[in-house]
Amino acid sequence: MTEDQNGAAPQAPQVKMNVLTQYIRDMSFENILSRKPATGQVQPDVKVQVALDAKKRETGNQYEVLMKLTVTSNAKETAEPMFLLELEYVGLFNIEGVPDEQMHPFLLIECPRMLFPFVRRIVSDVTRDGGFPPLNLDTIDFVALYRAELQRRAAAQPAEQPLPN
Template sequence: MADETNGAAAEAAPVAMKIVNQYIRDLSFENIAAQKNLGGDLKPEVNVQVNLDANKKGDNGYEVALKLNVNAKSGDQAVFVLEIDYAGLFTIENLPEEQLHPFLMIECPRMMFPFVRQIARNTTADGGFPPLNIDNIDFMQLYRGELMRRQQAAAAEAPTN
């Protein structure tokens, strides 16, 4: 009986995730307001876009990239553009294959997001604007939205008889 218990425990090993490293792959900030000498008390409207990507690196290793594009406009005038390409290297063990993709696209970005938020905040403040406080991102909702978009695109391309 003890052998059956040990075998079941070995099969149900908990998921293990370790952040090996995090780093900025690319960072760009363009202060358009200063270049065009717009000056004044600009209150820009900020548009934030998020893109995610993941690649396998070794046996249990994965690189997850969180790309943030921020465009700020005041009226029809561009004020600043911020682009951050931030990546993390993760090792993930004991995770069923069918759960891997959602894990990489939801949990890993959730772990990296506070660091990306801080970089955006510091960069905009150092660039001469009030610090940009990016709202929390619901990565699960983002993932579900992408799945729905892909299903709709596949349905639109499917031949109808």
């Protein structure tokens, strides 16, 4: 550890993150149940799939983070589909002070954490407006999601290597 002229250890650069804008890029909601209404009380089986992507923009320290959600609800007893919600939600961020080696996890963990409350609200409103009880998504563990994606990529990598002749 090096010390500056005053004898104090140098400080790491301070991380600055601003959400410049956020918006729905694409959304689709299908009320499948309305085509053939269910009789009696139906218990839903809801599944949520999350995919994340991030890329640097041409402007300075700006990054685009995409959160894709696919929410399916099927009747527990019959497995008949009830609804399908697909949502692509984008946040544009200005990020400074994050070391290059930490930028990838920062973009796919911290940025989605900032977007998630807005995504949760959209899902709740859309399902309610679609004729179902509002779906309040459970909190997503973006660290676990990131680690699982790294493991998936590591496992797939040897399979992608061509075999020598």
